[in-house]
Amino acid sequence: MRFEIIGKNNYVVTKAIEDYVHKRLDKVFNSLHENWVISARVLLKQYRDHGKVEVTIPCKGITLRSEASGPDMYSAIDKTVDKLLSQVRKHKEKLTNHLAKKGIKDIYSKQFLKDTEVISKEVLAQELVKSKEIELTPLTIDEAIIEMEMMGHDFYIFINKETNRVNVCYLRSDGDYAVIETK
Missing domain, CATH: 3.30.160.100 (Ribosome hibernation promotion factor-like)
Known part of the structure; x- marks a missing residue:
């Protein structure tokens, strides 16, 4: 170690x-x-x-x-x-x-990509206080959601194992999950 x-x-x-x-x-x-x-x-x-x-x-x-x-x-x-x-x-x-249960992907798949968050001008005016470099790991959407919850974050960036593209999963304000997939 x-x-x-x-x-x-x-x-x-x-x-x-x-x-x-x-x-x-x-x-x-x-x-x-x-x-x-x-x-x-x-x-x-x-x-x-x-x-x-x-x-x-x-x-x-x-x-x-x-x-x-x-x-x-x-x-x-x-x-x-x-x-x-x-x-x-x-x-x-x-x-x-x-x-043991039905996969998270099946439960939340209807909610994915329905909402678009709008960033307000106040958020854009705030000062950047921390910058991180991360290593993206290939995961399924279910694994990414579990990873995000374990870290206690509202979003998680990963490489989707199925599409091999960069994805962002996030927790919406209504408590549901959503995913953004890049082209």
């Missing part, structure tokens, strides 16, 4: 914090299949009155991501790991239920 632990905002990662991160993340890794996890990226940020921790664990077929803040770095680490463990439990439940 390869850990990348990075201190941001002039935060110096001590040996004690590094050991604590390893110890707490071992609980997450032990609850996953041994072939699923290769590495983990941990960002530690210290602010005046609180610490913030972001953890990203790319796994086979899913990316676990969590962030949390706390009055100190130890409590922020604990909260982040608790969220990750919750995601793992949720993912395992969804996989079990998904195999």
